[in-house]
Amino acid sequence: MSVTVRVPASTANLGPAFDCLGLALDLWNETRVEVTGDRLILEISGEGAETLPHDQTNRIVQAMARVYDEVSEKLPRGLRISCIQRIPPGGGIGSSAAATAAGLLTANTLLGQPQKLPYLLKLGTELEGHSDNLAASLFGGLVLVTQEAGGPAAQKLDCASFNAVVIRPDQRFTTKDSRNALPKQIPLADAVFNIAHSIQVVEALRNGDISALASAFQDRMHQQYRLPLIPGAAEALAAAQQAGAAAALSGAGPSLIAFVEEGREKAISEALRAPFAEKGVKTQIYVLNTTSKGAEINADGRE
Numbered sequence: 108m109s110v111t112v113r114v115p116a117s118t119a120n121l122g123p124a125f126d127c128l129g130l131a132l133d134l135w136n137e138t139r140v141e142v143t144g145d146r147l148i149l150e151i152s153g154e155g156a157e158t159l160p161h162d163q164t165n166r167i168v169q170a171m172a173r174v175y176d177e178v179s180e181k182l183p184r185g186l187r188i189s190c191i192q193r194i195p196p197g198g199g200i201g202s203s204a205a206a207t208a209a210g211l212l213t214a215n216t217l218l219g220q221p222q223k224l225p226y227l228l229k230l231g232t233e234l235e236g237h238s239d240n241l242a243a244s245l246f247g248g249l250v251l252v253t254q255e256a257g258g259p260a261a262q263k264l265d266c267a268s269f270n271a272v273v274i275r276p277d278q279r280f281t282t283k284d285s286r287n288a289l290p291k292q293i294p295l296a297d298a299v300f301n302i303a304h305s306i307q308v309v310e311a312l313r314n315g316d317i318s319a320l321a322s323a324f325q326d327r328m329h330q331q332y333r334l335p336l337i338p339g340a341a342e343a344l345a346a347a348q349q350a351g352a353a354a355a356l357s358g359a360g361p362s363l364i365a366f367v368e369e370g371r372e373k374a375i376s377e378a379l380r381a382p383f384a385e386k387g388v389k390t391q392i393y394v395l396n397t398t399s400k401g402a403e404i405n406a407d408g409r410e
Contacts, residue, residue, distance in 0.1 A: 109141040110216045111405040114208045115398055116194045117201035117243035118273075118364050121312075122324035122355040123304040129243030129250045130312075132200060132271065133398040137191040138167060138209040142217065144185035153192035155202070166203055166234070170210025173230050178221055182214075195391070198275045199362035204240035207231045208402050212245075216406050229258035240358060247401030249312055267315030269397045270369055272352070274379040275362040276337060277389040285359035288332045297327035311353075317368055320353035330356050337361045342382035350378040 116134040120126070147168065149161045159165065163172075167188060175182045190209075194202040211227045222230070224245055231245075232238045238259040242250040249266035252259050307323035310316075334341040337360055344363055347354035352365035352375045367375045372394045383390045 108217060109139060109407055110213045111137065111139045112209045112212050112216075113137050113403045114205040114212075114244050115201075115247065115400065115402070116395075117204060117240045117358075118199075118271075119201070119237075119239035119243070119358040120326075120329065120356065121308050122330075123301040123326040123328065124308055125301065125326070125328045126237055126239055127252055127305065128308065129201075129239035129241075129252065130266065131243045131247045131250075131398045131401060132273075133396040134193055134200070134393065136194050136202075136205045136209065138206075138213065139189045140171075140213045140217070141187045142183050142185060143187055146185060148187045149190070150188070151190045151192055153190075154194060155192050155196040159192070159196060166206035167210040167213070170207045170231060170234060171214035173234060174211055174214035174218065174222065174227070177230060178218060180218070183217075195275055197279065197361075198273075199357040199360050200273060200275075200364075200393075201240035201244055201358065204231075204235055204244050207234050207241055208244040212402055212404055216404055225261065228261055232259050243401075245401050248397075248399040249309075251309075264309060265313045266397065266399070267312065268399075269312075269315070269317075269366045270372060271395050271397065272347075272365045272367055272372055272375050272379065273357060273362050273393040273395060274343065274365075274376070274383070275391045275393070276339065276383050277391070278337060278361045285333050285336065288336055289329055290332065293328055301326060301328050317351075317353055317366055320366055321348060321351070324348075324353050324355045326355070333360050339383035339386040339388050342385075343379045346378040346382055347375055350375055352378075354379075 116132040119129045196202045238252040242261040249264045251262045311320035347365040354365040357364040
C-alpha cells in the first residue's frame, strides 16, 4: 500500500496574534510513503535535500511513529518515503509543521484512519510545541487555535484571498532561538494592545482589506524582541510598510511576509530586499497566494 500526501506551507502569528492564528500558503510539499521491504529508505529532493535527516529522526517518521504508538502498534520496518520539498526548512513558513502533518496523515491512512483531524492536531502539537502552523497545514485557510483543557482546538475562519511576498534571509535561525528571546512576562497594557489588534487582523483578513491589515499588524509581544536577531529585518519590515504592504514576521522568523495589492509584488519585493542587501545578507523571494485548502491525501492512487 502507498499513500501520497500534499501539505501546504503556512504563516503564523500574523503580527499581534501570537500562537493563535495560522494561515495556509499555496506552496506545497509532496510525500509518498510505501510499505515495502525491510528497512527505512528516505529520499528527499528540493529544499533541504542535503540538510534534512534521512533516518528515523526525520520529522515525518517521528510523526508517523507517534500515530502508530497511539494505537499500540509498531511502525512498519519497511518504508520507502519519497519527499518533494518545496517549503524551505527553517524559513518561518511552516516546513516542520508540514512534515509533521504529512507523517500524521500518512500513518493515519495506513492504519485505516482511526483518528480524526482534531486529534491528529493534538498529537502533532506534542511534537511541534505549538499548534498554529500545523493547524493551517491540516485544515487550510485561516485557522484560530485555542488551548483547551483537552488540548488544542482549531476553528477555521473566513478569509479572503491574498497575494503575499515572503522574503527569506540566508540565516540560520531556529524556533527555539526565537522563543528564548521572548520575555517571560509582558505588561498588561501590551496584552490588551495585542488582543485588540488581533481582532482587527481577523476582520481585515475576512474583508480582504490590505490597508486595514497594515494598520492591524502592530505588535508588542514578540516582534520587537525577535527582529534584532535578524540583521536587516527591522529595516525591511519598515520599508515594506512604507511601500503600502501589510508586513510582519512570518512565524518565528527569519522570514518576513508582506500582503500586497495585486500588481505590487515586484515593488514590495525590492523594498524588502534592499535593507538586507545593504547588510550583505543574501535573500530568497517567494511570491505566493493564500489558499483555503488544507492537506490532501491520495491512497493507492485513488482519491
